[in-house]
Amino acid sequence: MTSPGRIDRATAPSIGAERSAQRSAVPVSTVGRSSRPRRRRLDSAYLYLAPAGLLLGFVFLYPTLQSVWLAFQRNKGINDPGRFTGIDNFVKLWNDPLFWKITGQTFLWTVGVVAITTVLSYLLALILVQQFRGKAIFRTLVILPAATSLALSAVVWGFAFQPANLVNHTLALFGPTKGGIAWLANVPQAWVALIFVGICVSVPLTGVMLAAAMRSVPRELYEASSIDGASRVSQTLRITLPLTRTMLLITTLANFVVAFNSFPIIFVMTGGGPVNRTDILATWLYQKGFQLLDFGMASTLAVVVLGVLLVLSLFYVHLLIHRTKVG
């Protein structure tokens, strides 16, 4: 990570001097910047970051501050000037049994999706690093869900999960099912359906990333260990798994954040229903904000969601750095 920068720092002054000496003789694209090499170096780095910085500031920084501001207000909708109520919103949220119920559901959903996705993706990655006939087609087919709009996938899955539709029909081909299961009409089966779809859309990319990590494990390790008589299974457990641990931790964290924040699947398939039983914090927040127009409470919820994620992620990143240093 540091080597290009270091080379640059070491060589920049002399080259800079050389360059400005040359520039007076040969006018190349000067982009109208100061001719003092040191200052220009500093200024321009920030100039290059400016477009990205402005965009991120406009979309992330300012709205986050706004959210925090709104979280302490009673604010009912776009035309309400708002009134400060201190920590009232937070107290109300804390005392709301529905908040705790939905928080529980959020963790059920997140852990369910992430845990099963991780296991299945690892299996998929193990397949993706094998050679077999038709692999190119397999690779292409299996990655498709990663490129498909979540909203469209959710519409299609929601259709297929209707009681008299293709999911039940397909299940019936494999064995007798008692009538059609009304997948999305009630819990717990609605959670089974939602988590299933959540897994289907996150496995492809995770599998491809893990496969990339597996390919970067030096071949020689496998060759050496098979000379020592190690079986494929023990090679997988003793070589592949430890050496892909970093990527495994990265993808798990990424999937955790994505699932925790996930919106389109639940919003489209059940809308959080029946009566909030398939809501997670993200979909509940949307209802509060844009269906009940309670901007104050919704912002309070947004601040809580961000806080929880930040704490969990920092903890996880700490763990990750610690672990990989040891490993």
Next chain:
Amino acid sequence: MAAVRGLPEAPPIVLDTRPAARPKRGHGPGGRPVGLSILLWVGVVAFTLLSVFPYLVMLSTTFKSGQELAGPAHWIPDHFDLDGIARTLSDPSIWGYFKNSFYIAAGTTLVVLLAGIPAAYVLARHEFRGRKLFLDLVLITQMFSPVVLLIPLFRLYKEVGLLGSMEGVIIAGSAFTLPFSIWLLTGFFRAIPVEIEEAARIDGYGRFGILVRVILPLSIPGLVATGMYAFIIGWNEFIFAVTFLTANPANQPVSVGVFASIGKWDIDWQRLMFMAILGTAPVLAVFAAIQKQLDRGFASIASGR
């Protein structure tokens, strides 16, 4: 590529010690036991079926008339009914949805590349104060969900007149696409040998000249891949579009159009599924085209650079 930290790089000669006659399969040398072969194929079939299931649903439903759809479920349409396709293609509002999806996707691509290229370039090649801070801030934005920013963005957009406009969706969507794009681009720029840049510098090029005349021409595959990635995300944009464009159906993209029609009483699933096919096919083609470059990006993440 020193892939794993702490492991000495093996001399390249090692590869030659493998018996030439043995086919190289999978990870280790040697053939695969029968048991593992069976497991492999079970896995291949299972993952394939799960992946293609939604597309099969789309295809199957597109060719079933409303009458047939009302009957018991089955996969193969009784008589391939093309009326849904005709109904979709003859509806002028469909083209509006597509034009909007394309505009939002192209706009996202443009914004992401214009903001991402210069940032990725200085991050890849230069050391400056605040570099790590910027990287940390970019990492933190990855924790955000669009949902938590919807309310303040909604208010902000109302204030500055972006509400209901596709540009507003492009701006918000680009910001969420930017971090991973910068990451991808940084990897591609790093892969260019520093010596080429040094040579250009000695030839009198400034930083901007080097970027435009040396780095960009050499990283066209990477730029195309990143652009296509941004295009896919823009094309699939849903949450900002559904929130900011509710009041302005004329600006809605395909994803919102499809979603809006499932709220209605009498849903024309046949037409809807064909719309879904039309809304999916272009990005699948784009995605298939950039698989290799994305893989390279992932590989650079995997090797911890």
